[in-house]
Structures are given as structure tokens and as C-alpha cells.
Amino acid sequence: MGRPPSNGGPAFRFTQTEVADMETVLQEHHNQMPAREILESLAEKFSESTERKGRTIVQFKQVWNWFQNRRYAIRAKSSKVPGKLNVTSMPRDDSNPVRNVLQPVAAPMPPPMAAPMSTAMPATTVPVATRHMSESFMEFEAKSSRDGACYDVATFLAHRYMETGDPEVQVRFAGFGPEEDEWVKVRKHLRQRSLPCEASECVAVLPGDLILCFQEGKDQALYFDAHVLDAQRRRHDVRGCRCRFLVRYDHDQSEEIVPLRKVCRRPETDYRLQQLHASSNTEQKPSTNPPTATTPTETMQKQQNRDVSRTPAPVGVSHANVFSIAAQTANPESKNAAFTTTIATSTPAQNMQE
């Protein structure tokens, strides 16, 4: 699809005067497609101009295309719901909407968003009894009762039990100070941390999935729970995954098409990747597209991030205590769930999906 690759010469471009002419015509026709005769006369006029005469001929189809595209662009612009949380005028930081703990400590970034989610800070990690016990940690995220968004937990400060017997923990959110500490219900609002997706992991994001999705608003940009409504697979290129995901945010039911970089998948989907890798290994052939190989830098960056986030944070409450409660967050679906205890029947992760 798209234009044929240019064979050395510059790609076709309408000149500024041509665009101005066509814009005038479009306005005169109230954004409706002008008659064919008008388009043909425009094409002829452009071809006869001093800039083009003898060099390039502007075809009717090109003019027609321009009108089609411009009309579509105008409609697309005007149909944007006012006030809807869309891409904003916030400074374009953005190598990606990386969550606080994902930034390498050695490479601090300017605050990319209004909410203080930007600080490079290791998340709280709890050693997990997995197959690789010595090097595995569990990281947590909690849903804030203030804004309903999810934040990485930097530190567990205290724990207590409600009268109902439900456990609560006091957490310090990564990148926040003591004034933002919150008590959160372990069963409902605390869970294992969602995972940012590498380009090759887009295949693990499927319609119906609960994800953590980066929603950018005018005043804030936060991670919220969302569900994937549809996944549009696209060919990967040097930039990595170009797939698009239609998601619906749980907190406001708004829908948005987002790229993979805004999506954090739940750890419970790990098994899909493992299955995929297992099958691709047995087939002994390179996987097709998607997934495709991530760039070396991307992989290195990812690894760097993970290394950082594995650093255990200082804690006010023993991780073991919290762990005994919060380890329940692992979904039984996960093949990594060797650490799941037999304590829980319903997991916080499941509760948070409600």
C-alpha cells in the first residue's frame, strides 16, 4: 500500500501555492469534493505552471487524492471530542510514557507528565520463590484511591487488618513523598506490577485482556486499568511494534487507540510468550511478523530497566510480611506462579478487574 517507493527522485509534493489554490477551492465548496471538471482544470493549471512545465505533470488523480485526504483530515480534526483526554500540549518528552521505575537511575529524565510519576526510583521488590529464587523479585503496583490510577509501590510502610479481616498496607508510591502515602486494600488494590511490553511481546496482548494503559490528559497522564477491545496487527519495522490497540478505560469507559508503548500487560500473560517461544523453538524457524526482533538498543534498554527495578527498595515493613499477603496477587493462569500460596481463593488481581 501507499506510494510506490521513490526511485531516486524526490517524492511528489504539491507546492505551497498549489496547496493554497486547492484550499481555496475546498472552502468554496464547503469542504465537499468539487466536480471532476474543476479538479481536472486544477491539475492542468498546476502542470502548466512555471515550476512544473516540462518537468512534472500533475495528474487529476493526485489532485483528487489531495482533496480526499484534506477532507478526511478536516473531519478527523473536528470530530475530536472537546475535553476528551487526548494527546495534549504537554512537553514532548516521550521516548515513551515510561513508568517511574522503568527509567534507568543513571539517566534521569525531565518530568514528562503532570503527575509525579516520573521519578526514577526502584520499585519495591519482594523476593519470590520461583525457579530462580536467588534472583527473582516481585514488584507491586497499587491503585490510588485519590485518582483511581495505578502507581508503582516504592515502599511498604505498615500493615494492618480491618475489622472484616481484610488486610491493608500503607504504601509509599514510587516518586512520591510521605504526603502521598496511602493505605490500600491488599485484596482489591494491590497486585503484582504490570509489565511494559517489548516490541516482540505485542502478540501477548489480546482482545479482552486487562491491561494497564497510559492515558494522557491535559493536566495529567496516568496509568489506568483498561480492557483491550481490539488489536490491529501491523508489520513491525525498525522502530519496533507498530500495532494498534483499541482499549476502553475502566474508570471512565472512554475508548482510545493506543500503540504498544502505552500498554503494560499483566504478568499473567507471561505464559503466552512462553508458549510462543516454546513453539517457535520446536519449529526451529524464525518467527514471522509480528513478532519481530527488537532492536539491540531496545533490548538493552529494557534489560537496563529491569535491572534497575530489581533493586530492592528500603522497607519499613518486612517484605516477607507483605509478601505473605500479596503473593496472592499472582493469577493461577501464570506459569510463573510457583510462588503463589494456597492462602487465597480470590486474588487481588482478579478483584481489581471488577
Added chain:
DNA sequence: AGTTATCCTGAGAGACTAAG
């Protein structure tokens, strides 16, 4: 010698736009 400032370059990502 060590630190800081400036310039240059390449990569990455989003926006734009012609074409299917």
C-alpha cells in the same frame, strides 16, 4: 589534569502526506 560548555551526528518517534 579535571571539569564544563559547545557542536555535531545518528537514532528514535511522531506528524504529515500521497496513494491504495
Added chain:
DNA sequence: CTTAGTCTCTCAGGATAACT
């Protein structure tokens, strides 16, 4: 409406010069 090529902007990192 989607796809894909191109443009443009931003940023990180390296090289070099200027300064202490």
C-alpha cells in the same frame, strides 16, 4: 480509511574546545 514513505523534532552520546 489505511498504509507506508518522508519530514521534522528531540535527545543521547561522542568529540573537541575553553576554562579553572
